[in-house]
Amino acid sequence: MDRNFSTNELMDRxxxxxxxxxxxxxxxxxxxxxxxxxxxxxxxxxRLIGLGAPLLIAALATDLAYANSLLFQWENFxxxxxxGGLLLAALAGLAVLLDIVLHRITGIHxxxxxxxxxxxxxxxxxxxxxxxxxxxxxxxxxxxxxxIVSVILVIIGWRGWSVSARQTxxxxxxxxxx
Amino acid sequence: xxxLQFRAGNALAALLALSACDQKVATPNTQYGANPVLPAPQxxxxxxMSVPPAVGWNQxxxxxxxxxLKIRAFATGFEHPRMVYTLPNGDVLVVESxxxxxxxxxxxxxxxxxxxxxxxxNAHGGNRITLLRDTKxxxxxxxxxxxxxxxxxPFGIVLVGSDLYVADTDAILRFSYVTGQTSITSQGVxxxxxxxxxxxxxxxxxxxxxxxxxxxxxxxxxxxxxxxxGIGVEVGRAAIWEVDRQTGLKxxxxxxxxxxxxxAFEPQTGKLWAIANERDEIGPNxxxxxxxxxxxxxxxxxxxxxxxxxxxxxxxxxxxxxxxTAISPDYALSxxxxxxxxxxxxxxxxxxxxRSGVLIAEHGSWDRSPLNGYKVxxxxxxxxxxxxxxxxxxxxxxxxxxxxxxxxxxxxxFDHTGALLIADDVGDTVxxxxxxxxxxxxxAS
Numbered sequence: 001m002d003r004n005f006s007t008n009e010l011m012d013r014x015x016x017x018x019x020x021x022x023x024x025x026x027x028x029x030x031x032x033x034x035x036x037x038x039x040x041x042x043x044x045x046x047r048l049i050g051l052g053a054p055l056l057i058a059a060l061a062t063d064l065a066y067a068n069s070l071l072f073q074w075e076n077f078x079x080x081x082x083x084g085g086l087l088l089a090a091l092a093g094l095a096v097l098l099d100i101v102l103h104r105i106t107g108i109h110x111x112x113x114x115x116x117x118x119x120x121x122x123x124x125x126x127x128x129x130x131x132x133x134x135x136x137x138x139x140x141x142x143x144x145x146x147x148i149v150s151v152i153l154v155i156i157g158w159r160g161w162s163v164s165a166r167q168t169x170x171x172x173x174x175x176x177x178x
Numbered sequence: 179x180x181x182l183q184f185r186a187g188n189a190l191a192a193l194l195a196l197s198a199c200d201q202k203v204a205t206p207n208t209q210y211g212a213n214p215v216l217p218a219p220q221x222x223x224x225x226x227m228s229v230p231p232a233v234g235w236n237q238x239x240x241x242x243x244x245x246x247l248k249i250r251a252f253a254t255g256f257e258h259p260r261m262v263y264t265l266p267n268g269d270v271l272v273v274e275s276x277x278x279x280x281x282x283x284x285x286x287x288x289x290x291x292x293x294x295x296x297x298x299x300n301a302h303g304g305n306r307i308t309l310l311r312d313t314k315x316x317x318x319x320x321x322x323x324x325x326x327x328x329x330x331x332p333f334g335i336v337l338v339g340s341d342l343y344v345a346d347t348d349a350i351l352r353f354s355y356v357t358g359q360t361s362i363t364s365q366g367v368x369x370x371x372x373x374x375x376x377x378x379x380x381x382x383x384x385x386x387x388x389x390x391x392x393x394x395x396x397x398x399x400x401x402x403x404x405x406x407x408g409i410g411v412e413v414g415r416a417a418i419w420e421v422d423r424q425t426g427l428k429x430x431x432x433x434x435x436x437x438x439x440x441x442a443f444e445p446q447t448g449k450l451w452a453i454a455n456e457r458d459e460i461g462p463n464x465x466x467x468x469x470x471x472x473x474x475x476x477x478x479x480x481x482x483x484x485x486x487x488x489x490x491x492x493x494x495x496x497x498x499x500x501x502x503t504a505i506s507p508d509y510a511l512s513x514x515x516x517x518x519x520x521x522x523x524x525x526x527x528x529x530x531x532x533r534s535g536v537l538i539a540e541h542g543s544w545d546r547s548p549l550n551g552y553k554v555x556x557x558x559x560x561x562x563x564x565x566x567x568x569x570x571x572x573x574x575x576x577x578x579x580x581x582x583x584x585x586x587x588x589x590x591x592f593d594h595t596g597a598l599l600i601a602d603d604v605g606d607t608v609x610x611x612x613x614x615x616x617x618x619x620x621x622a623s
Contacts, residue, residue: 070494070495071408072405072406072408073408075406079285079286080284083285127285128224129223131285131286132221132222132459133402133404133405133406133459133492134404134406134493134494135491135492135493135494136221136492137406139494
């Protein structure tokens with residue numbers, strides 16, 4: 001059984017005997033406390049990464065459609081998807097800086113940050129490949145790059161689009177039945 | 179994750195290496211004539227290019243000619259002059275034109291538009307034909323009128339009897355012409371439609387008439403570099419059409435010429451020749467632009483192959499059946515020179531050494547680094563075939579340091595005295611090249 005507790009509930013319950021007992025038995029686990037929301041609001045960058053990443057992943061689908069059909073319009077879809085994804089990636093990069101400056105995040109999760117950065121840089125290469133004319137704009141390098149970027153984004157994005165060192169979602173205590 | 183970063187690092191290093199790559203490019207003289215050296219094709223992240231900004235000519239500046247020739251501005255102040263044509267009474271027509279607005283189908287189209295604006299090829303075209311008349315024979319016209327206005331990206335022009343044909347980008351128009359006329363206000367009659375928009379990538383329609391005047395020949399360029407807009411939009415393109423002058427019925431005379439932007443009959447043999455611009459983005463020395471005789475029913479490779487059976491892997495699905503029949507053109511001019519104008523010189527009054535071949539205007543392009551073209555060359559002919567390497571006749575369109583473009587030559591024609599006229603679409607000038615008086619003193623006129 002999973003239960004969510006607010007911070008206040010957690011503070012109240014922390015002193016209760018039952019809670020201490022559950023924690024000591026490993027049934028209740030405490031996640032790190034949430035970052036305090038700064039007055040300037042919640043971080044901006046996850047929203048931008050969350051908009052851009054699906055575009056880059058969609059380019060894999062349109063690349064596959066091109067490779068199977070040889071219809072040039074799929075290649076045009078791919079390059080516009082890549083261009084849109086790159087624009088949002090650039091904005092997301094600026095947003096990370098802004099989030100740091102405004103103390104919306106207090107630390108960077110470097111593995112996640114690097115993953116997203118690599119995906120963006122590979123997509124930049126991919127946009128250059130996709131700016132070739134006709135078949136070699138997609139096959140084989142373009143398709144391969146789209147696939148690598150998609151795998152990176154799905155793996156990292158599975159746990160959200162933030163690069164913050166701490167979770168920005170609501171605090172969760174998972175209480176598991178034995 | 180480290181593995182991925184490593185991959186990215188490698189790819190980026192490769193990118194930087196490619197863009198900073200200072201490969202040695204074989205000189206153009208390895209690609210003149212019947213058997214040009216063709217290196218292996220490359221696929222680029224950033225194709226090699228060099229974009230000298232267009233600056234135009236300062237007062238008194240001219241292109242450069244050898245000592246046996248002299249050059250001066252015949253007339254200036256045009257709106258993107260592309261073609262010159264001399265009427266039988268000596269009047270000179272200047273076609274002022276540029277292509278229709280190119281649609282943006284990919285981000286690259288936008289970037290290329292910006293690059294072309296810098297290189298001076300996006301200037302507003304007049305969509306008209308201006309008439310120049312030199313009543314005093316001074317080499318400078320004293321009458322200048324708008325001959326035909328409100329055309330649609332015109333390029334080719336030819337007079338047969340009293341019928342003047344103008345090749346707009348979408349149709350061949352016929353106008354009735356009376357000798358001495360300085361302006362035509364009647365609407366042209368469409369003899370036949372030509373492949374045009376909405377893409378109209380290579381928009382120019384070159385035009386000439388058969389020696390007996392019964393047929394017109396129209397060069398129609400491809401609708402893409404190499405089928406990136408789909409094969410469907412290439413119907414009737416990259417071909418030379420033969421149009422019956424009486425009925426307007428037409429057929430494809432020869433195909434597979436990517437952009438046959440000049441067509442002309444060789445006067446000695448009466449055979450049709452063409453200059454064509456070949457494909458881009460597979461290397462600084464691929465693919466050489468060419469001059470070739472044009473065989474009835476011939477297929478010259480585009481898009482599937484070049485110079486015979488050199489297959490272009492960018493085109494899928496391929497057509498081995500067509501590639502097997504592809505004709506290798508007669509004479510390579512070297513790569514990315516962009517030949518845009520041609521004139522057989524037998525009737526010229528240039529020095530004798532320039533009088534038995536063809537003059538070709540090489541507009542130059544930004545698709546190659548180092549630059550190539552930006553000059554007018556002479557290809558000597560013997561017995562109706564090219565007989566030697568091209569020689570420079572008019573140069574100096576680039577500044578000496580090759581950093582800036584002052585002019586770019588396009589259309590060529592001889593005026594009624596046999597002097598060479600050159601339309602310069604960046605300098606907005608028509609240049610006149612004549613024999614220098616130095617060696618042979620001219621009789622006082």
